Amino acid sequence: MKLKLSFILIVFFIAIRAQSKxxxxxxxxxxxxxxxxxxxxxxxxxxxxxxxxxxxxxxxxxxxxxxxxxxxxxxxxxxxxxxxxxxxxxxxxxxxxxxxxxxxxxxxxxxxxxxxxxxxxxxxxxxxxxxxxxxxxxxxxxxxxxxxxxxxxxxxxxxxxxQYAKGAVDQIRKIYQENHWPEQEINDLEIALKENNRGFRTYSKKGQKIIAEHLFLIKQKSDTITNPEEKLRFLQNVDIIRQYSELNFIRRDxxxxxxxxxxxxxxxxxxxxxxxxxxxxxxxxxxxxxxxxxxxxxxxxxxxxxxxxxxxxxxxxxxxxxxxxxxxxxxxxxxxxxxxxxxxxxxxxxxxxxxxxxxxxxxxxxxxxxxxxxxxxxxxxxxxxxxxxxxxxxxxxxxxxxxxxxxxxxx
Structure with a gap:
């Protein structure tokens, strides 16, 4: 009984000491x-x-x-x-x-x-x-x-x-529509984003290159946008899609x-x-x-x-x-x-x-x-x-x- 009580006291004091630390x-x-x-x-x-x-x-x-x-x-x-x-x-x-x-x-x-x-x-x-x-x-x-x-x-x-490309694509498409530009380049981009996706926003180097080629064509359209703020946002949306295609755990930050x-x-x-x-x-x-x-x-x-x-x-x-x-x-x-x-x-x-x-x-x-x-x-x-x-x-x-x-x- 005394041995058991001594053991309990030792455990208690060890716990108290650990707590105090x-x-x-x-x-x-x-x-x-x-x-x-x-x-x-x-x-x-x-x-x-x-x-x-x-x-x-x-x-x-x-x-x-x-x-x-x-x-x-x-x-x-x-x-x-x-x-x-x-x-x-x-x-x-x-x-x-x-x-x-x-x-x-x-x-x-x-x-x-x-x-x-x-x-x-x-x-x-x-x-x-x-x-x-x-x-x-x-x-x-x-x-x-x-x-x-x-x-x-x-x-x-x-x-x-x-983490998503849809909003950027939609806003770029809106600029195309307001300027009455043919939308085939946007359609081709959307197909490339869908077909080259390997699951949960990951793209191979080859897929990234294909998307970059589509983005290059779209980016050229900015030369004819006269509103400076609209042009900046257009180009940033292009870059958001580029970032999305290159996304991984470290690159995101x-x-x-x-x-x-x-x-x-x-x-x-x-x-x-x-x-x-x-x-x-x-x-x-x-x-x-x-x-x-x-x-x-x-x-x-x-x-x-x-x-x-x-x-x-x-x-x-x-x-x-x-x-x-x-x-x-x-x-x-x-x-x-x-x-x-x-x-x-x-x-x-x-x-x-x-x-x-x-x-x-x-x-x-x-x-x-x-x-x-x-x-x-x-x-x-x-x-x-x-x-x-x-x-x-x-x-x-x-x-x-x-x-x-x-x-x-x-x-």
């Missing part, structure tokens, strides 16, 4: 608190923006701001992103909002917020994925439209992805960075908000869009990763779209440590911690378990990540609830 001690908490800026709410309807004034210091004169997300379906994360975006537009003169959605289809939303053309719910549905078919995004779109109605300087809406560069160069005095998953805006590896943006723009690009401790989120798992419980952040995860600070919502200045170099911040400068969930989830939502080298700043929210899907949301 994963917890922040009082010195570490005091140190990390120096780099924390509490945020009073994630709600975009909040009229008092005094808690967001810190963004003036953190962003400085940077012209591109990346806003991430740890899942594609957290209401609080999206609300926080949209609250920050509204502040940057209204107070920091940012004039382009761009998100991880197919570029041609997303551009249709620009026509809605600029001119009132189309139905925003239909446009969001036409952007393919359920991610943006939410009440949170629709509310933000309506805010953009109202902002444009009340300001001389306008905000633009666009995407930067290229590089192409997204190229499309953001196109936005930056083709909109006057542009300051761009880039909304995408944490994975894409991260600066660390060359398979990330953020890496290429950092290579191109250096200090002109800053990014904010997002994290939450527990709750629910929207996701599509095994083809079933709905609400799912997140994996609660356990000992050893970054979210567990940050939650122990008992601050519901805050911005953490990772750049300043790196610059300070104090050993009390070493735990956050190393690889650490960090949530990575996209439109679905694996059984284990946490992977080892060098968060400090991936993001300039991190926004922590203690509790997530699922994004509010619009009726008819799919995919």
């Amino acid at each position: 994963n917890d922040l001690n009082s010195e570490e908490k005091e140190y990390i608190s120096k780099f924390i800026y509490p945020i009073k709410t994630f709600n975009p309807a909040e009229k008092d923006h005094s808690d967001l004034l810190i963004l003036n210091k953190l962003i400085g004169n940077s012209k591109i701001v990346g806003l991430g997300e740890s899942t594609h379906g957290s209401s609080e994360v999206y609300q926080m992103k949209y609250r920050i975006s509204e502040y940057l537009i209204a107070d920091k003169n940012f004039n382009i909002f761009s998100l991880e959605a197919n570029m041609p289809e997303s551009f249709l939303m620009n026509q809605y917020i600029q001119e009132g053309k189309g139905n925003p719910k239909d446009i969001l549905k036409g952007m393919y994925f359920w991610l943006w078919q939410t009440e949170e995004t629709l509310t933000f779109v309506e805010w953009l439209k109202k902002y444009n109605e009340n300001h001389r300087s306008k905000v633009f809406f666009d995407g930067f992805d290229m 590089k192409f997204m960075a190229e499309n953001i560069k196109w936005l930056k160069e083709n909109y006057l005095d542009s300051k761009v908000i880039v909304s995408a998953h944490n994975y894409h805006i991260a600066k660390l590896n060359s398979d990330r869009m953020g890496y290429w943006l950092n290579e191109m723009y250096d200090k002109d690009f800053v990014n904010f990763g997002f994290a939450f401790y527990e709750g629910t989120y929207s996701a599509s798992i095994d083809g079933k779209l709905g609400t799912y419980n997140s994996e609660k952040a356990g000992p050893g995860t970054l979210e567990y440590k940050l939650n122990s600070l008992n601050i519901p919502v805050f911005i953490l200045d990772l750049k300043a911690i790196k610059k300070d170099g104090n050993k009390l911040g070493n735990w956050i400068l190393q690889d650490i378990l960090f949530r990575k969930t996209g439109s679905g989830t694996d059984k284990n939502e946490f992977i080892k990540t060098n968060v400090a080298n991936s993001f300039d700043y991190l926004i922590f929210i203690n509790k997530s609830t699922n994004s509010k899907l619009l009726n008819g949301s799919s995919r």
Whole structure:
């Protein structure tokens, strides 16, 4: 009996010791608190923006701001992103909002917020994925439209992805029809895209060459387009189709960075908000869009990763779209440590911690378990990540609830 009790006590104390190793001690908490800026709410309807004034210091004169997300379906994360975006537009003169959605289809939303053309719910549905078919995004779109109605300087809406060719083909065909050009070149392109597809958007080198030949003929038509903006969009749609035909896992992020560069160069005095998953805006590896943006723009690009401790989120798992419980952040995860600070919502200045170099911040400068969930989830939502080298700043929210899907949301 005594032996059994001793064994239980040993196991208990080992567990306590392991737990304490994963917890922040009082010195570490005091140190990390120096780099924390509490945020009073994630709600975009909040009229008092005094808690967001810190963004003036953190962003400085940077012209591109990346806003991430740890899942594609957290209401609080999206609300926080949209609250920050509204502040940057209204107070920091940012004039382009761009998100991880197919570029041609997303551009249709620009026509809605600029001119009132189309139905925003239909446009969001036409952007393919359920991610943006939410009440949170629709509310933000309506805010953009109202902002444009009340300001001389306008905000633009666009995407930067290229996972589908249909929208680009349709918009090119429309230009052909408006100019009364024979549509055979477009028909031939559509046949080539269909016949050379090897499954889920993959094309052989031979197939890519065939598509490139069709695109070359179509591109020549741009010489006769007199409207400069129309010509630029026509050529960009041609390039979206080229990117689509060459798409693979690594190239997608590089192409997204190229499309953001196109936005930056083709909109006057542009300051761009880039909304995408944490994975894409991260600066660390060359398979990330953020890496290429950092290579191109250096200090002109800053990014904010997002994290939450527990709750629910929207996701599509095994083809079933709905609400799912997140994996609660356990000992050893970054979210567990940050939650122990008992601050519901805050911005953490990772750049300043790196610059300070104090050993009390070493735990956050190393690889650490960090949530990575996209439109679905694996059984284990946490992977080892060098968060400090991936993001300039991190926004922590203690509790997530699922994004509010619009009726008819799919995919």
